[in-house]
Amino acid sequence: MRGSAARTLATARRVLLQLRHDPRTVVLMIVVPCVLETLLRLIYAHRRVAFDHAGAPLLAIFPLTTVFLVTSIALLRERTSGTLERLLTTPLGRLELLIGYALAFGLLAAAQAIVASALTLGPLGLHVRGSDGLVVVLAVSVALLGMGLGLLASAFARSEFQVVQFLPATILPQLLLCGLLVARAQMPAGLHALSDALPMSYAVDGMKHLTSEATPVAALWGDIAIVLAFAAGALLLGAGTLRRRTP
Amino acid sequence: MSGDVATQAVLARDLHVRRGEIEALSGVSFTIATGRLTGLFGPSGSGKSTLIRAIAGVQADVEGELRVLDLPAGSAELRHELGYMTQAASVYEDLTVAENVRYFAHLRGAKVGDVLERVGLHEQTHQLVRRLSGGQRARVSLAAALVGSPRLLLLDEPTVGLDPLLRRELWGLFGELASAGATLLISSHVLDEARHCDDLILLRDGNLVAQLTPAELVARTSTEDMDEAFVRLIEQA
Helix, strand or coil: CCHHHHHHHHHHCCCCCHHHHHHHHHHHHHHHHHHHHHHHHHCCCCHHHHHHHHHHHHHHHHHHHHHHHHHHHHHHHHHHHHHHHHCCCCCCCCHHHHHHHHHHHHHHHHHHHHHHHHHHHCCCCCCCCHHHHHHHHHHHHHHHHHHHHHHHHHHHHCCCHHHHHHHHHHHHHHHHHHHCCCCCCHHHHHHHHHHHCCHHHHHHHHHHHCCCCCCCHHHHHHHHHHHHHHHHHHCCCHHCCCCCCCC | CCHHHEEEEEEEEEEEEEEECCEEEEEEEEEECCCCCCCCEEECCCHHHHHHHHHHECCEEEEEEEECCECCCHHHHHHHEEEEEEECCCCCCCCHHHHHHHHHHCCCCCCCCCCCHHCCCHHHCCHHHCCCCCHHHHHHHHHHHHHCCCEEEECCCCCCCHHHHHHHHHHHHHHHHHHCCEEEEECCCCCCHHCCEEEEEEEECCCCEEEEEEHHHHHHCCCCCCHHHHHHHHCCC
16 A cells, blocks of 8 residues: 555656656646636626636636646657556556546646636636635646546547647537537537536536526535546546557 | 476467467467576567567467466566566656656665666766667666566667667676576577577567577587577578
8 A cells, every 4th residue: 555655656756747847838837827817808808797707617628628738648658658568567556657647737737726716816806706715626626637538538649649639629519518608508408418418518617606696606516526527437438548468 | 396486487388479460479488597697589570579578468469378477477466576678768758867767666666776877877867868869768768677676677679779888788787687686588689699698589580499598509500600690590490
């Protein structure tokens, strides 16, 4: 058990060290959400409600796309460089590897969410009814979902060009159907059912519970649970693609 | 029988591996003795990497009997005893030399020790692997396999692309490790390196050409030239 924890933490540390040697990526991850939220605030300069409506869901969409991208590329590299094959001949278990990654990317998503929400809820004046900490909890849950989807994408891509194409293929349809553009309740029945089946809908619902007066804040926990269930499902499916024996 | 088990690190009987349309190994049988330096030689495409991957437990579709340290190849317990170096330098380009080796040490619950001195990389400790030459990267990959002193070392072409002086030093290191009790299986396509080994396994087109000592090879083929010896051995077969 101690060995397992040590291997998991060593993996999380290794992933964070890789990020530390790539400061430009980390800066982009932290700065881009702030720039986009500021832009949104300027676009909706005289429409506070509209800013609340769009700005809050965005806080949940950033960690999904960011962590999806870093996970899919990091794991594609592990698969193609031979490091994954080597790791699987060491005592490191597949679950330990994935939890190590989850710790590192969860921490990254938390940092991103803390900075982005500090700006958005502070100077930009986005109105949130619950505690600010809930935004970070939701963001980290969504980051784990992004990691699960990225892990799956890495299994179906043979090159970095391909894996990047999975971002619009998997994230953009969810963005269209998540209720950001048209409220999910107003969609045609078929599309509404489809949006019910997509995890980003619950991430965005969660942020809406935090901002709108219509529903109790506590409803957020139900959405977080659903997002985490999707994340766990994607991670378990993805773990199955980390084959020890390959042709 | 128990005496046999103690002296055999690897036992392969009628090993077959199919990779798509190609039969990468077609009925190979051999044993590798514990505490010895065994060289795996053969031209490119002869099945060396497939054989090493099968012993490491990462090759799919292996048929036949394959026992490693008296366990079926690929057993979870073996992962504490194995140091595997893949043919491509499988280390993290965006980490320093020391960070790479420390990570693999932690995975085995071991200390880094003097492994970087032993592979001659102590001056590059804090350099990013991305900035190293091909030969230096290969040595980082070697260090990651050696760290923690595994009982069985499977090294796929560890000396390829290195200068002759360094190659000789590394073969010296492999010999020291075997003297200290480790079992090493080292592949190479440079037949001249066969003279550094205790035992030789010669592969060609997925078949075992011969398993013998370097002295036996010289005696059987009446030549000191290893390339020539290999040719004569194939002609005899």
